[in-house]
Amino acid sequence: MLGRLRRQLTVLAALLTGGVVLAVAAATFWLTGRLYTAQRQASFEAVVSDLSGQWLRTGTLDLEQLRQTAQRSGIGLYFEENGAPLRLSGLAGTAGTGSELCAQLDRQGFDCKASPSQSESILLPHATADGQAVRAAARKQPTENGWHLLVVWQLLAAERRTLALAGAGFGCVALAGVALVTAVCWVVAGRAIRPVKQAMQSQKDFVRAAGHELRTPLGVLRAGLAVLEKEDAAAARRHIGLLDAEAARMGRLIDQLLILSGGGMVQSSRPQLLEPDTLLLDTAEAWEPAARQTGRPLRCDLPPCALPAVTVCREELCQILAIFLDNALRYAPPGTAVELRCRAETGRIVWTVADHGPGIPPPVREKVFRRFWRAEESRADRRHFGLGLSVAAELAARCGLALGVDETPGGGASFWVSAKL
Incomplete structure (x- = not known):
């Protein structure tokens, strides 16, 4: 067409x-x-x-x-x-x-x-x-x-x-001009419809990527439900609360997908004062069953001293950390640990998800937050289209957070998100 x-x-x-x-x-x-x-x-x-x-x-x-x-x-x-x-x-x-x-x-x-x-x-x-x-x-x-x-x-x-030769020359020049104009029109028409072609391809990729992103909280819910059968009543109630939070987060994810698709405008959650280490522990507890099922243990690294409270949009921050954890559990070699850290730096609090997988080369670290971008190692996996990190970038931009990726000491990728104190 x-x-x-x-x-x-x-x-x-x-x-x-x-x-x-x-x-x-x-x-x-x-x-x-x-x-x-x-x-x-x-x-x-x-x-x-x-x-x-x-x-x-x-x-x-x-x-x-x-x-x-x-x-x-x-x-x-x-x-x-x-x-x-x-x-x-x-x-x-x-x-x-x-x-x-x-x-x-x-x-x-x-x-x-x-x-x-x-x-x-x-x-x-x-x-x-x-x-x-x-x-x-x-x-x-x-x-x-x-x-x-x-x-x-x-x-x-x-x-x-002489006039006949001149006429032939003018005719050749005119035909060459028409041919050149046709070639230019072909190129210009191609460039004109390129955004349409890209939009159609992006629409197809978006549908596939949306399914991947929705599977992330669903996987956490299913893992949590499997654990409930083996827990006592008190532990079950605690996990039910965590599962309810994941279900709510899945609804928020659907809203974020609508934002990325241009289908609507979803308001950010209201900023609230929270304890950085408490948020880290809640996230680790919610993801521990999923990490155990993948054969990649989840380690939580807290500083020895209590961290100062920070005002952030909790839902968006949790969603960003969930995206980082999902990528880490997906690409880290089986048996290697995924580390969840929190630390205070000059004027900000930084949460980090580190893995010991293939890592991301420095030349392409800025590209990983583009929509549908994937590293070469993952191109064989047709289930993943790189939407998660673009969602994280969109969430961070709307909530005034900063994020990035560094190299993990010893190899791997360390994705971080920070909030100003």
Whole structure:
């Protein structure tokens, strides 16, 4: 569908733009041809005027100069004096052509045999001589001994050949321009529909990723329910509370997925004052059954001194830690521990989830929080499309939290989220 749309856009744009290119090329060729023809005709008229003026001033004809002029300008010459043709040596073969042109001039009202009382001239842009198209001019000039007639003609074959070559050149340039415009339109159309294509692909990936993200709290719920069968009443009540919190968090996750999909705007939870170490212990207790089932023990590392209370959006922070824990339990080698830490730094509290898995190379650490990004090692797992970390980044941005990823000492990835005191 998108391919056909791209072709249709290309054809439409190429027709419109190509039509303009062809029109401009045709207009340019027409104007260039007119200017070239006018220039040739002006040059021809200048030669006629010079020859006539020289004959009138000197009363003689320099045969060598006439031959050079005829050769240089590509013209033919015919002379009459008092109605009698002048047969000039070196210009043989022009008498018949001159007589033929005189007959055509007579039909145009220019009597070549009549004695003029004053200078007369005529120009025929299109005439025929010896079966060839020519440009012809004639001038009669009275003299002391009678009058002179000068007929000059120029073959149009070379001029028309030049115009034909120019037309072919303009045509090739125009076709090349249309081809270039078509190629540009194809590229532009491809870029124009690229966001649509990406949006459609993202929509498909989003549906798959949503299923993955929803399985995370469901897995915790199922693991907790399995533990309930083996717990006493007091422990069961405690786990029920934790499971209820996970169920509520799953509802919040659905809301966050709607935000990422553009399907709605979900309000953040209200910030509240909480104890960082208490939050860490609650998170560890909620995830301990799931960690035990995956064969990756969950260790909770608390500082020796109590940490100061911090005001944060509890639900969003818990969701971020849940996303970090899910990734750690997924990619850490079986049997290796996943560590949950909390510490105080200058002006902030930092929660960290560290694993001893393959880790994330420094060049791609900024990319892991992009939507649907996955490390190369995970591309064979079609169930995971990297939405979790993008959800974490969105949650952190809305709640004023900072997050990132560092290397775990000894190998692995340490995802952290921090809140200002």
